[in-house]
Amino acid sequence: MSTAAAVLDNPRIGRSPGHTATIYLKEAKYEFLKNLRLRVYSASVISFPLMFYVLFGLVLNSKEAIVGGTTMTAYLIATYGTFGVMGASLFGTAAGLAADRGLGWLQVKRASPMPPFAYFFAKVTLSMIFSAIVVSLLLVLGISFGGVRLPLAEMAKLLATLVAGSLPFSAMGLAIGYFAGPNSVPSVINLIYLPLSFCSGLWVPYMFLPKFMRQIALALPPYHLSQLALGIVGAGRHEPVATHWEVLIAFTLICLGVARIGFQRDQGKLYG
């Protein structure tokens, strides 16, 4: 049959934009459901920042304490909010990616017609949703028990800033996820995430850190995100907002570059 050659010629059978959008949404929906049901993820990502806040912000603290120009309880929403956003993003992307890669599931998805970008979109969206949940819960706690008073517009701005701030750490998570093995990834994340948080002034407020650490913090992305958040609650150090965003964007691009190297290197090799 003369049409046999034409048949193999592969006429462009594209997907409609509606179809593609459906795939992206479903991918994100199931990524969210999957992680929501995973107690290990959802409980720890949400509860750790809340626990720290309750302990250091509400219990071990008097409501009148002032730090950096605002109440301690408001201050800590910004810093633990940053901490929570980092955690949600790192664990949301790196852990899932490393496990999917190392144990063959990512191969099954790559072999399917799934648009590769949908996979990343789903992970980033997951990180953003959980970031939003953490920050919202911190705000609820702060307002209900910590005497925090913030205008609605400022709260919305805080939420938006921190959720946008999940993107650099999602990028970081992708970079980690492409190079770590599935068993080692939680340790790798914690080894990076916890010291990074401390040195950026997310636990002990920045002004109480020793001088040399305060210098180091200026180079750390979480410091910059927390400064943006602190600026909104009235405790910023009056540095130009643009600088902070520039650092975060540069950091995102570097991480995406690293992730891309990992993506190209990833030719079906399985790691333990």
Next chain:
Amino acid sequence: MIATLDEKQHTRELNPATEVASLEGVSKNYGQVRALCGVNFTVRAGEVVALLGPNGAGKTTAVKLLLGLMQPNAGKVRVFGGDPVNPQNRMRAGAMLQVGRVPETLRVREHIDLFSSYYRNPLPLETVLAAAGLEKLRDRKFGDLSGGQRQRTLFALAICGDPDLLFLDEPTVGLDVESRRALWEQIRHLVARGKTILLTTHYLQEADALADRIAVINQGEIIAEGTPAQIKAQTCGKRIRCISGLSASVVRQIPGVTEVKEDREAIEIQAAEAETVARELLALDPRLSGLEITSAGLEEAFLALTQDNGQNADRQS
């Protein structure tokens, strides 16, 4: 005429001579290890091809190349006449791979729903569940499934897009006899509907039961190719088994005997022609019992081929 071809016509008009997937002179190395060496291999429309080989022979590498999961170091990989990485080709193919982990907190129907969404004309959920025998398990989380049920779910993910070309990498590993037979039935249904299937297995009976054509692969090369009958014919014809006091060395002297093995109390003899050998045995030992004469199976052919091929080819199974 080319401009008016729609997708339904696309699949129906694949004539049997059409190459659906091929490896042309393909080599693939992992560092120093040569997984595939100048392999030429073709899958034609509507056939079931089994890629048969011991572990480490290169079967999974071949499948991964055909799925576009990696690039060959040399040669060309073609699926539907084009690059396997092309999403249009991926939308016409489905794959069942061996995986160590599948997200466990998603339900069976959710997994199927997600994979179905990638395709243009997926099968309805009920059809997929029925084909994979998962109707009662639709709401079960993947982590709560038994091994066999998990395999059936992976099979469901492979077929949910109603693909023209199906890759099955060791599909019945870990299944009990009943599930294995059920899966073979499903594969036969798919073939009857005109699908093309590439199956890898080290389970010889499976290749024998399902395949139109078998390619035996060992150490990165295809060492034999043909119908199951042709492959079986490549070894000596008959196997004779009996319980006898005769020693192996005596039996070896009988004309026509090519190999003798002792198996506990019995002797297993390979011979080109059964009747002369059997006559000689009965004459030599009147008290001989438990006489069985069968055709040498695929297993013998396979072992003979792979042992001849590699000087020190390890017997993995």
